[in-house]
Amino acid sequence: MVIKKLKHGDSVTGLIVDDGLPDTPYVAATLTYDEQSGIRLEVPYMYGVEQFGHVEDWFTREQPPRNLQFATRDGIASLYDCRYAGHTMAFSSGFTLAFIRPQEVVSAVREGELSDPLxxxxxxxxxxxxxxxxxxxxxxxxxxxxxxxxxxxxxxxxxxxxxxxxxxxxxxxxxxxxxxxxxxxxxxxxxxxxxxxxxxxxxxxxxxxxxxxxxxxxxxxxxxxxxxxFRRHQVRDDRFPEYSLAGDARSQLPLVDMITRRTFKEFAxxxxxxxKLHPLVHFTEIGAEGLERWGTDYDTWGRFILPAASALSRRGDALENDVLSFSMSLEAAGSIIGAVAGEEDTLNKWGRPTTATYSYRCIASLGIDWKDIAQSPTGLARALSNNYNTIKHYDRGEFPDFTETYLVSEVLKMTVRLIALKIAHQGDELRKKAANRILADVKQAFHQQDLCVNESGAFVEAPS
Incomplete structure (x- = not known):
């Protein structure tokens, strides 16, 4: 069976041919694939009939075999980490339809012990x-x-x-x-x-x-x-070999298609x-060294990376949610960056960092000239902090003006993208080049609203 041809809404009829037990009768089933349930195996049987005793036991105990093989006209697929997903029964006839939800489906037969995890x-x-x-x-x-x-x-x-x-x-x-x-x-x-x-x-x-x-x-x-x-997965392993017509194993192991519940919704x-894909920088500008540095530092910067990456992934979400996620990332990044020159005016009366301090550390570390949208980096940091705290705390009254939130979200989005680039590549020249590619759009957004940020962090009419 060629799993890669399955699309959402498709179904394939076949037989469960092996559950790891000797002399177990084959069982008919239908493999379905949809956006909500992913891959699901529908297993019909008659309740109380000896022929289906082993199947009835699976669903009575809510424990189907961990791994299964499923044979169709096109071949055999391997189903892994199978879990009980419910069943329904017509009491008048005993007809039962049960459901198994595999976590992974590989479009090939695996050699060796069936019960082994994938x-x-x-x-x-x-x-x-x-x-x-x-x-x-x-x-x-x-x-x-x-x-x-x-x-x-x-x-x-x-x-x-x-x-x-x-x-x-x-x-x-x-x-x-x-x-x-x-x-x-x-x-x-x-x-x-x-x-x-x-x-x-x-x-x-x-x-x-x-x-x-x-x-x-x-x-x-x-x-x-x-x-x-993710759009497609394939796996390669010694236990998924490919044979010639003569029965000899080919020296080059094949890549075989796989669908996993961890990513199946992304496929659709x-x-x-x-x-419309315009990257901040291309791969050649950071090289494999940049990706290796990113991977090495990923865990250290995880509290910065995850909220921002999640916000970038959301489509059509409320701007307030973006501000919350991006600002959480700046708090984490500001803590990692540490104290920088000029942050003194953002500290509280006890000399401790505030949310404005963390924002200041982030925007100051990028070395960008913000004068077209803010009187100073300190004022801009205060604007980001004020908007974030007003959204987050219920006792701050009404939500901030939507236009201001939009402008804040644009500055935050630009900032987190440039910090991510800085993690992978320390060069100032590349970062400034990347900043120029997107700073113009942020400036244009401010100019269209005829607004800028003053020293106190308030949005005011831009000077003519």
């Missing part, structure tokens, strides 16, 4: 924005013209050759190109992609792979300033248009 050496994933960010290409073409400049020949070369790798904890991470071909009528199609791969020296649980890959996904969210979703989210 562990793999390599996970390969397709992720939004990777082609645009890396600019890796598999397809290259040359055009031949005649003396009159008319095209006479087009030569196309397809080769998966571009890649880069780095170490991230115990994992070897890699980004590389891939391609496939197909035909429809007289048309010949070539598709290309860039995959993110994680590999360990010994098989590891899927959660270990995704933990490392999510670090890269989080960085891409900061680079693009938006949600970045709207794909961003490539032309």
């Amino acid at each position: 562990k793999v050496r390599e996970l390969s994933s397709e992720l939004d924005g990777l082609p645009a960010w890396t600019r890796f290409k598999s397809i290259k073409h040359e055009t031949g013209v005649n003396d009159e400049g008319r095209i006479q020949k087009v030569s196309i070369t397809v080769e998966g050759q571009e890649s880069t790798s780095w170490t991230q904890g115990d994992a070897l991470m890699e980004m590389r190109t891939g391609w496939s071909t197909g035909s429809q009528g007289t048309a010949f199609n070539v598709s290309e992609w860039v995959s993110l791969n994680s590999a360990f020296t010994a098989p590891r649980p899927l959660s270990d792979h995704l933990r490392e890959q999510r670090k890269v996904a989080a960085f891409l969210k900061f680079m693009f300033g938006r949600q970045v979703s 989210s709207p794909k961003p248009e490539t032309k």
Whole structure:
């Protein structure tokens, strides 16, 4: 069965052929895939009938076999970490429909003990924005013209050759190109992609792979300033071999498709248009060294990264929620950055940091000239803090003016993206170059509202 062809709303009928017990009768079932439930196995049986005794026992005890194999016309899939998901029964007839929810489905048969938990050496994933960010290409073409400049020949070369790798904890991470071909009528199609791969020296649980890959996904969210979703997963391991017609195992282990409950909803989210993906910087500007630094420092900066990455992932959410998340990230970042020159005016009367202090440390560390939108970095830090605290504390009265919250959210979004870049790349020149790419939009937002921030942190009419 080729799981990668399953789309939300599809269903496949087959047989549960192996539950690890000898002489167990085959059981008919339907594998369904939808956006709400993910992969689910629907198992019909007759209550109180000997033929279905073992199935009845699964659902009476609410404990189906941990792992299952599911055979269809196209082949056998492996289902892992299967969990009871309810059942219904018609008392008049005894007909029962029960549900099993596997956590992972791999479109191949695994060799060895069926009950073993799923562990793999390599996970390969397709992720939004990777082609645009890396600019890796598999397809290259040359055009031949005649003396009159008319095209006479087009030569196309397809080769998966571009890649880069780095170490991230115990994992070897890699980004590389891939391609496939197909035909429809007289048309010949070539598709290309860039995959993110994680590999360990010994098989590891899927959660270990995704933990490392999510670090890269989080960085891409900061680079693009938006949600970045997984689109496909494939696994490679010694226990998923491929055989020739003669029965010999091929030397090159295949990549086999997998769907996991941890990411299946991302598969269905709207794909961003490539032309709308404009990263803060491209991969070549930070290199594998930048990604390795990001991975090394990820845990240290986790309390900064996670709230901001979550806010960047939300679509159409209230601006107040964005301000809360981004400001939480600045509090964490300000604590990590530590004291900086000029923060004295933001301290409280006991000389301790305030939320304005943490904001000041963050914006001051970026070395940006804010004069077109604020009289000083101190005033801007106070504006960010005032808006955040007014939203957060119920005793501050009404929520801040929506326009002010919008402008604050834009400054916060820009700030967290640039701090993320600073974690991966310490160079001032690149950071200033990246800041110039997005600062103009923030300034334009202030100019359109004819507002700026004064020294006390209040929004006032911009001078003419």
